[in-house]
Amino acid sequence: MAKDLKTKFIQLCKNLQDPHLVAKFQQFCGVRGTFPRKSSETSDRELERFHNGACINYCPGEGENGKGDGCRSDGPWQRKTTTEGNSPTHDDCINGLLNGTAAQIPGACETEGQNVNKYLASARDAQERPTEDSPDYGRGTLWDPSREGDSLSGSASSIVKPLRKNSLTGDGGQEFIIENKFLFYLFTFGTELGNEMFFIVFFPFLIWNIDAYVSRRLIVVWVWVLFLGQSTKDLIRWTRPASPPVVKVEVFYNSEYSMPSTHAMSGTAIPFSLFLLTYGRWEYPFILGLGLALSWSILVCVSRVYMGMHSVLEVITGFLYSVLILVVIQPVLDHIDNFYLTSCHAPLVIVFLHVALGLLAFTLDSWSTSRGDTAQALGTGAGAALASHVNHLLGLAPDPPLSELPFALPPLSATLVGRSLLRLAVGVAVLLATRAAMKSLTIPLVCRVVGVPGDDVRRARHHMEVELPYRYIVYGTVGFSCVCLVPLLFSYLNLS
Numbered sequence: 001m002a003k004d005l006k007t008k009f010i011q012l013c014k015n016l017q018d019p020h021l022v023a024k025f026q027q028f029c030g031v032r033g034t035f036p037r038k039s040s041e042t043s044d045r046e047l048e049r050f051h052n053g054a055c056i057n058y059c060p061g062e063g064e065n066g067k068g069d070g071c072r073s074d075g076p077w078q079r080k081t082t083t084e085g086n087s088p089t090h091d092d093c094i095n096g097l098l099n100g101t102a103a104q105i106p107g108a109c110e111t112e113g114q115n116v117n118k119y120l121a122s123a124r125d126a127q128e129r130p131t132e133d134s135p136d137y138g139r140g141t142l143w144d145p146s147r148e149g150d151s152l153s154g155s156a157s158s159i160v161k162p163l164r165k166n167s168l169t170g171d172g173g174q175e176f177i178i179e180n181k182f183l184f185y186l187f188t189f190g191t192e193l194g195n196e197m198f199f200i201v202f203f204p205f206l207i208w209n210i211d212a213y214v215s216r217r218l219i220v221v222w223v224w225v226l227f228l229g230q231s232t233k234d235l236i237r238w239t240r241p242a243s244p245p246v247v248k249v250e251v252f253y254n255s256e257y258s259m260p261s262t263h264a265m266s267g268t269a270i271p272f273s274l275f276l277l278t279y280g281r282w283e284y285p286f287i288l289g290l291g292l293a294l295s296w297s298i299l300v301c302v303s304r305v306y307m308g309m310h311s312v313l314e315v316i317t318g319f320l321y322s323v324l325i326l327v328v329i330q331p332v333l334d335h336i337d338n339f340y341l342t343s344c345h346a347p348l349v350i351v352f353l354h355v356a357l358g359l360l361a362f363t364l365d366s367w368s369t370s371r372g373d374t375a376q377a378l379g380t381g382a383g384a385a386l387a388s389h390v391n392h393l394l395g396l397a398p399d400p401p402l403s404e405l406p407f408a409l410p411p412l413s414a415t416l417v418g419r420s421l422l423r424l425a426v427g428v429a430v431l432l433a434t435r436a437a438m439k440s441l442t443i444p445l446v447c448r449v450v451g452v453p454g455d456d457v458r459r460a461r462h463h464m465e466v467e468l469p470y471r472y473i474v475y476g477t478v479g480f481s482c483v484c485l486v487p488l489l490f491s492y493l494n495l496s
Contacts, residue, residue: 264318267300383479
């Protein structure tokens with residue numbers, strides 16, 4: 001009985017990890033790829049060679065349900081790094097990657113951009129969109145959306161490209177077709193709820209306009225969730241869903257590993273932790289708070305599948321992983337916050353803990369964008385915690401007495417909204433200026449100190465001895481400014 005359940009569970013996980021499940025969901029939502037059409041004899045084998053925008057170990061003779069001699073069949077493929085001894089075919093594979101797949105286009109001596117542009121131009125003239133009964137439907141055929149009738153949203157289809165380039169390779173991704181613009185904008189917003197710019201606005205808004213008490217604890221949750229999620233990714237090292245059949249609507253994080261989804265983790269931990277911290281402290285209906293938290297979480301989780309960045313299994317795992325972290329950390333948040341505020345040893349512990357966690361997370365065999373994200377969260381958390389300690393010592397921004405609880409939501413007025421938006425605009429502008437200034441100063445200084453050439457910033461940041469201090473100094477300063485310095489500026493400007 002137990003063996004049968006284990007077998008069924010493993011099969012369920014494999015089904016949820018299948019990239020074709022992601023592709024079907026994308027097709028249902030009106031996303032169509034512009035993949036080069038390949039012969040049926042070679043397409044299946046080539047799909048196995050290109051996962052997550054990188055060439056991986058490939059087993060000749062492996063079919064869909066079988067495997068070649070000496071090949072692994074368990075689990076997702078892992079990334080295969082390039083070496084000087086690679087064959088020209090392998091180098092072409094690496095240089096020809098586009099939107100998570102390699103464009104096998106004639107004319108190997110030409111550049112990738114020339115090949116792709118020529119192929120896309122010729123394919124649009126030569127190919128018709130397949131029908132739903134066609135075996136190539138959504139799996140490697142180019143078509144011209146101008147030949148379509150009404151789309152799913154009732155408007156003409158649009159050919160677009162990912163909004164941001166890959167943060168590691170600079171690849172802009174392959175164009176794709178959107179037939180439902182509402183879902184495209186909805187899920188683009190959902191995925192932004194887990195990106196850096198959102199947190200630069202969200203946490204300051206809470207600190208400056210809502211409740212600094214809640215914000216301090218929420219930042220602690222965010223730091224731990226992101227640290228554990230990114231570290232788990234780099235330990236498991238599962239690649240992103242294969243493209244094709246998946247359409248990469250987003251490519252910014254395409255070079256990172258994918259299990260679990262840290263967007264799903266933060267998109268679950270932040271709203272539910274916010275709900276747990278504010279319910280009872282603020283007066284609002286329970287069902288409203290729970291509904292908003294659940295809606296936030298679902299939107300972020302589903303958006304990662306829509307974007308082609310995660311399988312269904314990875315999103316579900318991220319959701320459950322964050323719930324487990326909340327169960328463990330939520331009861332001790334008060335103790336952590338009180339220690340950060342009142343202990344004379346807090347500054348030393350804060351710095352040591354966040355730096356130690358960063359060093360622990362950076363034991364990778366190669367550079368990864370996840371390393372920078374982890375250091376960024378740790379640096380921000382350290383800066384915010386140190387600023388909270390300074391505020392407590394100086395008697396700045398004290399927490400309201402417990403006798404005033406619960407707080408009633410103030411009635412909306414033009415004055416309240418205007419002052420809140422003004423604080424947000426002024427404060428975020430200061431934070432962005434601080435980040436930009438610290439970046440321009442820190443990277444050249446660190447490169448000079450550690451002896452790394454600083455003429456190519458992207459390459460210089462591949463060195464841990466550059467990336468680690470750069471992220472800690474820049475985002476530690478931003479976190480400290482957000483919690484301590486910007487509120488002082490508000491007092492000076494009479495915006496408190």
